Amino acid sequence: xxxxxxxxxxxxxxxxxxxxxxxxxxxxxxxxxxxxxxxxxxxxxxxxxxxxxxxxxxxxxxxxxxxxxxxxxxxxxxxxxxxxxxxxxxxxxxxxxxxxxxxxxxxxxxxxxxxxxxxxxxxxxxxxxxxxxxxxxxxxxxxxxxxxxxxxxxxxxxxxxxxxxxxxxxxxxxxxxxxxxxxxxxxxxxxxxxxxxxxxxxxxxxxxxxxxxxxxxxxxxxxxxxxxxxxxxxxxxxxxxxxxxxxxxxxxxxxxxxxxxxxxxxxxxxxxxxxxxxxxxxxxxxxxxxxxxxxxxxxxxxxxxxxxxxxxxxx
Numbered sequence: 370x371x372x373x374x375x376x377x378x379x380x381x382x383x384x385x386x387x388x389x390x391x392x393x394x395x396x397x398x399x400x401x402x403x404x405x406x407x408x409x410x411x412x413x414x415x416x417x418x419x420x421x422x423x424x425x426x427x428x429x430x431x432x433x434x435x436x437x438x439x440x441x442x443x444x445x446x447x448x449x450x451x452x453x454x455x456x457x458x459x460x461x462x463x464x465x466x467x468x469x470x471x472x473x474x475x476x477x478x479x480x481x482x483x484x485x486x487x488x489x490x491x492x493x494x495x496x497x498x499x500x501x502x503x504x505x506x507x508x509x510x511x512x513x514x515x516x517x518x519x520x521x522x523x524x525x526x527x528x529x530x531x532x533x534x535x536x537x538x539x540x541x542x543x544x545x546x547x548x549x550x551x552x553x554x555x556x557x558x559x560x561x562x563x564x565x566x567x568x569x570x571x572x573x574x575x576x577x578x579x580x581x582x583x584x585x586x587x588x589x590x591x592x593x594x595x596x597x598x599x600x601x602x603x604x605x606x607x608x609x610x611x612x613x614x615x616x617x618x619x620x621x622x623x624x625x626x627x628x629x630x631x632x633x634x635x636x637x638x639x640x641x642x643x644x645x646x647x648x649x650x651x652x653x654x655x656x657x658x659x660x661x662x663x664x665x666x667x668x669x670x671x672x673x674x675x676x677x678x679x680x681x682x683x684x
Contacts (some may be wrong), residue, residue, distance in 0.1 A: 424469040427509050428533045435505045441466055443501035451482040457495045460502065467498055470530030486528055487521040494525055494534070513538045516545070576665060 430438070441463040449457040461478070482491065496509050513519040513535075516593065519542045526532045532539075551559065649668050660668070 396518050423465050430467060430501055431507055431509065434681050445478065448479045449482065449495065450479055451486065451488055455490050457492055458496050459499055463498060463502060467534065468530035482528060486525050490521040490525040494522065494531060509537060510534050512541055516542055
């Protein structure tokens, strides 16, 4: 038997439904249709007949009692496929009750998703939808804060006819985009600034091209001046080498002449030992033709010193 807490919760829910708006009335009629359809038996491979209200909003699903939501899990399953792989299985009655594409889902047991649909987004959406039939306390679909994830989620919901259930994410992203998009005045300022930057950049590019052209001309002029300077340097070096060689030649000639003159002067000023020349002169006066080795050495030394008495040939 149901507990007292469960009965109290049911009574409170019934009172809330009786005070709700027209959408709650539609929810009650959908719930009665779903409850009446639970008596029909189906096989797991054959979805149930579409004999109850479909395209229920998130609010209508959340306002249903736990028993009514759990009744949506009864019956056959619909397989969600992508690239021949089953990515999720969901009760056919639950999918038809929540989807606006119930007419195309009434007699199918497999749904093949296009290649551009994100698998994670499909599973995220269908896991939340399946949780409504399991939990007693339920909430709406969690927000997708990231805009790229929100776009992938919207694509998946659009394929399955579940866009009603992601209205919170759509509204949040719309508000965020509205807050971050610039105003017309700001766009005009940005446009003017971009034009100013483009003009400045164009001027900079022209100056850069002119500077590059000047560098090419200056480099060419530098190479010409360098070639001329190198040629002039070689000519001056050649002339300087010739002058240096001639100066060295003259210096060496002058040096040798001075050396010879010094030698001659030294010979002229050199004194001869009287004892050294006395014996040879005596023999020459006496006409003695036999000279000893000592005499010959003495005569050689006297001739070497430039003694005029011994500058005769044959001695």
